[in-house]
Amino acid sequence: MNTEIELKKAGNEDELFELISSLIVESRRHVAKAVNTAMVYTYYGVGQYIVEFEQNGNYRATYGKEILNRLSVKLTDKFGKGWSVETLTKCRKFYNIYAISSAPQTKSGKIQKSSAVQTKSQKGQKFSAPQTKSVPEFSLSWNHYQILMRIENPDERHFYEIESKRLNWGYRWLQRQYASSLYERIALSQDKDKVLSMAEKGQIIEQPSDIIKNPIALEFLGLKPDSSYSESNLENAIISKLETFLLEMGKGFLFEARQKRFTFNEDNFYVDLVLYNRILQCYVLVDLKIDKLSHQDLGQMQMYVNYFDRYVKLDFEKPTIGILLCKSKNDALVELTLPKDANIYASAYELCLPDKALLQAKVKEWIVEFEESKED
Numbered sequence: 001m002n003t004e005i006e007l008k009k010a011g012n013e014d015e016l017f018e019l020i021s022s023l024i025v026e027s028r029r030h031v032a033k034a035v036n037t038a039m040v041y042t043y044y045g046v047g048q049y050i051v052e053f054e055q056n057g058n059y060r061a062t063y064g065k066e067i068l069n070r071l072s073v074k075l076t077d078k079f080g081k082g083w084s085v086e087t088l089t090k091c092r093k094f095y096n097i098y099a100i101s102s103a104p105q106t107k108s109g110k111i112q113k114s115s116a117v118q119t120k121s122q123k124g125q126k127f128s129a130p131q132t133k134s135v136p137e138f139s140l141s142w143n144h145y146q147i148l149m150r151i152e153n154p155d156e157r158h159f160y161e162i163e164s165k166r167l168n169w170g171y172r173w174l175q176r177q178y179a180s181s182l183y184e185r186i187a188l189s190q191d192k193d194k195v196l197s198m199a200e201k202g203q204i205i206e207q208p209s210d211i212i213k214n215p216i217a218l219e220f221l222g223l224k225p226d227s228s229y230s231e232s233n234l235e236n237a238i239i240s241k242l243e244t245f246l247l248e249m250g251k252g253f254l255f256e257a258r259q260k261r262f263t264f265n266e267d268n269f270y271v272d273l274v275l276y277n278r279i280l281q282c283y284v285l286v287d288l289k290i291d292k293l294s295h296q297d298l299g300q301m302q303m304y305v306n307y308f309d310r311y312v313k314l315d316f317e318k319p320t321i322g323i324l325l326c327k328s329k330n331d332a333l334v335e336l337t338l339p340k341d342a343n344i345y346a347s348a349y350e351l352c353l354p355d356k357a358l359l360q361a362k363v364k365e366w367i368v369e370f371e372e373s374k375e376d
Contacts, residue, residue: 036141036142037138037139039142040138040140040141040142040145041135041138043087043090043091043094043142043145044091044094044095044098044135044136044138045135046088046091046095047090047091047092047093047094047095047096048095048099050067050068050071050088050091050092050095051092051095051096051099053067054067065085068085068088068089069085071083071088072084072085072087072088075088090146090149093149094145094149097149097157098136098138099134099136139165140161140164140165140171141171143171144161144164144169144171144174147160147171147174147175147178148160148161148174151178153360154199155198155199156183156199158199158200159183159198159199159202159203160174160177160178160182160183162200162201162202163177163182163202163203166202167251173247176220179353179356180217180219180248180353180354181217181353181354181356181359181360182213183198183363184356184359184360184362184363185213185214185215185217185354185359186198186203186213187363187366188214188359188362188363188366189209189212189213189214190209190210191209194210195363195366195367196367203250203251205250205251205252205277205279205280207280208280208282208319208321208343208345209345211249211250211251211252211253211277211280211284211321212323212345212347213250213347214329214347214348215347215348215349215350215354216248216249216325216347216348216349216350217248217349217350217353217354218237218238218245218248218349218350218351219350219351219352219353220241220244220245220248221234221237221238221241221351222237223237223351224351225350225351225352229290230290231272231288231289231290234288234290235258235259235272235273235288238273238288239258242255246275249275251279252277252278252279252280253275253276253277253284254275254276254277254278255273255274255275255276256274256275256276256283257271257273257274258272258273258274259271259272260274262307262311262312264307269303269304269307271285271286271287271304272286272287272288273285273286273287273288274286277321280318280321281316281317281318282313282317282318282319282320282321283308283312283313283317283320283321284320284321284322284323285301285304285305285308285320285321285322285323286323286325287300287301287304287322287323287324287325288325288326289324289325289326289327290326290327291326291327292326292327292328292330293324293326293328293329293330293333293334293346294333295333295336295337297324297326298324298333298334298337298338298344298346299337301322301324301344302322302338302342302344304320304322305319305320305321305322305342305343305344308320319343320343321343321344321345322343322344322345323344323345323346323347324344324345324346324347325347325349326346326347326348326349327348327349328348329346329347329348330346331346333346334346
């Protein structure tokens with residue numbers, strides 16, 4: 001917490017009250033964050049004590065469970081609620097996951113064993129006390145890590161951890177992004193060589209295609225997939241959940257207008273949604289389609305993009321991107337209708353969360369094919 005406080009002058013008593021209130025709220029926020037971080041390190045240390053004790057004592061799983069039961073009773077008796085067997089089990093899992101992922105490796109890829117400080121338990125067995133030197137750096141809440149621990153794929157787990165830190169996701173939004181298969185949706189929309197770096201760098205946006213994900217998950221709109229609705233209904237639902245929609249679209253999106261009108265040769269045309277991506281520094285036009293995508297839809301979007309490029313965008317801005325958000329996309333139709341250098345993309349949307357197992361299987365198949373092609 002920054003100890004330097006920027007004092008502002010209060011013109012009246014109400015302003016004085018607001019200034020003091022803001023200071024108290026900010027101070028409490030920092031205290032809560034510090035306490036949460038301290039608890040994460042505590043849970044990691046508890047997990048390390050348990051793992052080291054079990055490994056040195058060579059306890060079987062049944063004996064280990066009995067130890068956790070007795071330990072839970074003693075800790076609860078001394079410190080109150082919060083030290084159930086379930087919590088202790090999570091601590092052990094937390095340590096096992098993050099100690100391995102952060103441990104230094106030898107040239108052969110094997111994890112180096114750190115020197116342990118030997119101490120004695122009440123029964124005389126020796127076990128290793130936690131070492132502070134090799135403790136990873138934690139900056140998320142315990143709620144975040146409880147979600148991350150459920151992700152078996154290390155690359156996928158690292159991706160969500162990076163994005164949570166970088167974009168300041170709350171744990172509920174992390175849970176939603178994981179449930180909506182964000183990792184798989186981005187992976188299946190990216191160049192193959194970029195996917196392998198997602199675990200180290202997260203999502204990197206360098207070109208228009210990097211902001212596309214398939215499908216776009218719109219389950220938060222509350223529209224039922226099997227019910228009838230119009231494009232106007234879909235647009236109104238998006239506007240009512242605009243903040244969530246922009247988060248789902250991805251990094252750097254800002255909202256400018258809905259039903260943006262422009263006139264050409266005395267004819268009026270309307271773009272459903274006009275967004276701006278501050279990372280790519282360009283306009284992003286979104287047209288909503290609830291029917292089958294047609295070549296007329298693609299031609300219309302090409303006209304919208306051309307108009308913005310010629311009459312709206314400034315000289316320092318990048319070419320406009322067009323996205324057709326439709327129930328089902330047809331990649332072959334897009335490729336056949338538009339030139340190869342067109343900044344226009346079709347992206348399917350779903351009104352319920354996508355099938356995670358299916359997307360995971362596609363990503364695994366895709367990675368295997370890519371690695372085999374590299375070997376050839």
